[in-house]
Amino acid sequence: MPPAPPKPPAYRATALTALDGTVVDVCLEADGKVRHLAGRGGGQAEAARVRAALAAPAPDGTDNRPPVAVLFGAGLGHGIVAALEAGCPAVYVLDRQAAIQEATGVRERFADEPRVVFRDDADPLAAAAAAADAARAAGFARLCLVVHPAYPRLDPDWQAGVAAGCARYEALRREIGYKKFASPKPRILLLWRPYFLYREIETALDRLDMPHERLDMGRGQRGETAVVEGLLAAVARFRPDFALTVNHLGLDREGRLTALLAEIGLPLASWFVDSPRLVLHDFAGLAGPGVMLFSYDADLADAMAEQGFAHTAWLPLATDPARFALRAPTPGHPWRAAASFVGASMNGQAAQSLARLSPALARGVAAAADAFAASPERDAGRFLAGHPATAALFVDLENSEKRLEAELALTWEATRRYRQDCVSRLLPLRPLIAGDDGWETVYPGCGTAWNRLPPLDYYDDLPLFYPQSDVSLNATSLQMKGAVNQRVFDVPAAGGFVLTDAREQLAALFTPGCEAAVYAEPGEIEALARHYLAHPAERERVSQAARERILAEHTYEHRLAKLALAMKKAFGG
Structure with a gap:
């Protein structure tokens, strides 16, 4: 049920004006008695009351910004002017005394002032909530409630509701206005x-x-x-x-x-x-x-x-060293393999992404995929805009969502081709491939030339799987041409050996050759894999060095400590 409409006032309001027509007071007549709106001091007292309230320090001493003024009762308008002059970001006048407003003309006088908002909601909490919303939008500024002394007697229940609504907001503001980064360890x-x-x-x-x-x-x-x-x-x-x-x-x-x-x-x-x-x-x-x-x-x-x-x-x-803990290979384990790869064939992802494009753009993206894989350009959108097979179609796409679909399609199709090329170089070693059944359509001979496991669970399976392979191949997604993925940390941490593709940022994390075994292009994979399979001591030396670096610098504890320190430096004041 909606709130009841405002009750008509039980008084008559008559404006008292100066010789120049300015309203200086309003007589309020009810039950044979006459009261005055302005009282002693008139409009000057009204303005002084608002200025004093606004100048008072915040109760908690933490916020000296100009507050949002909440005036319970418009009065003659002098308090509104004082609040504006004090720099309040907004002045909310909560007043449903229409007869007084008509006598003073105050509402019309401030009709063109965007910072002044009049509210006469039947529900006083709704009126106070509107002021609180304005204060929140001003960075959770204070609400400064100034009550005109003539108004509570006219509408005491509504005034109490307004006060309660403002107090509710102020309580929340004080609770969330605490000083950040005050403790040694951030929350x-x-x-x-x-x-x-x-x-x-x-x-x-x-x-x-x-x-x-x-x-x-x-x-x-x-x-x-x-x-x-x-x-x-x-x-x-x-x-x-x-x-x-x-x-x-x-x-x-x-x-x-x-x-x-x-x-x-x-x-x-x-x-x-x-x-x-x-x-x-x-x-x-x-x-x-x-x-x-x-x-x-x-x-x-x-x-x-x-x-x-x-x-x-x-x-x-990084890695979680408790989960990817050092383990030795288990002789005779069904996961035991000379060489392995873990990952999706990308057939489904690439096909679905291409299917979202127009046929002409899908053909262009497919034609550009190998060139993107070989290109130093790392932004798929820039590449599409400059490649002859896609430039005109890509630029003409109607919105950013369509362009993003094209970028995704290029990234996944190029990654699919690159990944399958890399894994194909392991086939002479009869590898174990853990991934979807799309691999069986890519490489015939599953079960004879190579073996497949279904997709493995990251948390439960991979910490046990990686140590079972003498060489784990890593082929990084082309959405991260310069970065490194999870596998370069997880495999050595678990006691395995990873052969990974060269990435610019790898050198900032590991010393290539000493702590990382790296191939520059897919054609090097087979020879490097055979080399490390034939030299187990060298393989163990690289893996051990990588693991020592990971435990010293590349765990999630290191990353979260760095993140927290950066946040404190940026926002700790």
């Missing part, structure tokens, strides 16, 4: 959605003894009311120093939650372990002064800065 709010890396993050934070709390961001619209309320409640309860997400999971593309975090002064760390371009691309509203993006790929810092992100950093992948 981290995880904006959680199901994704593999969150488990590693939580485990690493436990080992680092960094206080953290998981906030389930739900499965629906990420800017919905329940998510917003849950976020505010978690901040008030847990008092985090910053929020942390992976790949911007849990945040809406329109930037509503990003804006909310900025309003409450909570910094956000977003660690991208897939291409930020594939997540962020051309959507607006995601950048903000309190957001720091961490990318597994150092090459993407400039691209992120171009989208307005002022704070970016390189944060490579």
Whole structure:
């Protein structure tokens, strides 16, 4: 049932004017009695009352910004002028005394002033909530409630409701307005959605003894009311120093939650372990002064800065040394193999991506895939815009979503071809391939020329699988042409040996030759694999050196400690 409409006033309002026509007071007549709106001091007293309230320090002493003024009663309008002169970002006049407003003309006088908002909702909490929304939009500014002394007696219940609504907002504001990074170890709010890396993050934070709390961001619209309320409640309860997400999971593309975090002064760390371009691309509203993006790929810092992100950093992948712990191979184990590869054939992903394009563009992307794999260009969009088979069709696409589909199709098709080329070089060694049944359509002879396992679980199977192979082949996805993937950390940590493709950023993490075995192009794979199979001591020496470097520098504890330090430097004040 909707709230009852305002009751008509039980008084008559008559304006008293000066010789120049200015309203100097209003007589309020009821039950044979006359009261005055302005009282002693008139409009000057009204303005002085507002100035004094606005000049008073914040109750908690933490916020000296101009507050949002909430005037209970418009009076003669002098208090509104005082609030505007004091620099209030907004002035909310909560007043449902239409007879007084008509006598003073105050509402018409400020009709063209955008900072002045009149509210006469039947529900006083709704009126107060509108003012609170304005304060929140102003960076969770204070609400300064100034009550005109003539109004409570006219509408005491409504005034009490307004006061309660303002007090509710102020209580929340004080709870979330705490000083960030005041403790030696930061408190981290995880904006959680199901994704593999969150488990590693939580485990690493436990080992680092960094206080953290998981906030389930739900499965629906990420800017919905329940998510917003849950976020505010978690901040008030847990008092985090910053929020942390992976790949911007849990945040809406329109930037509503990003804006909310900025309003409450909570910094956000977003660690991208897939291409930020594939997540962020051309959507607006995601950048903000309190957001720091961490990318597994150092090459993407400039691209992120171009989208307005002022704070970016390189944060490579790593390993969980407790899960990928040192193990020896088991003789006779069904997973025992001289050479192996773990990964999808990419047949399905590539075909589905190409099917989303027009037939002409799909043909062009397929024609350009090998050239993209061989090209030093790392931006799929730039490559498509410049390649003769795709340039005209790509540039003519109607929107950014269509262009992103083309970029994905090129990336997955090029990766499919590159990966299958690399794995084919192992076939003379009768490898074990763990992946989907698409491999059986790629390479005939499964069971004789090579063997296949179904896809393996990352957590339960791979820590046991990697030590069973003398040589584990790694072929990095072409969405990360300069970066390294998870396998270069996990395989040595588990006691295995990895032969990986050359990537520019690998040299900043390992010493090639000493701590990493690297092939420059697929044609080198067979010879290098045969070399390391024939020299087990050399293989063991490289794997052991890699494992020592990983335990010293490349665990998730190292990454989270670095992330927390970067957040404190950027936002710790």
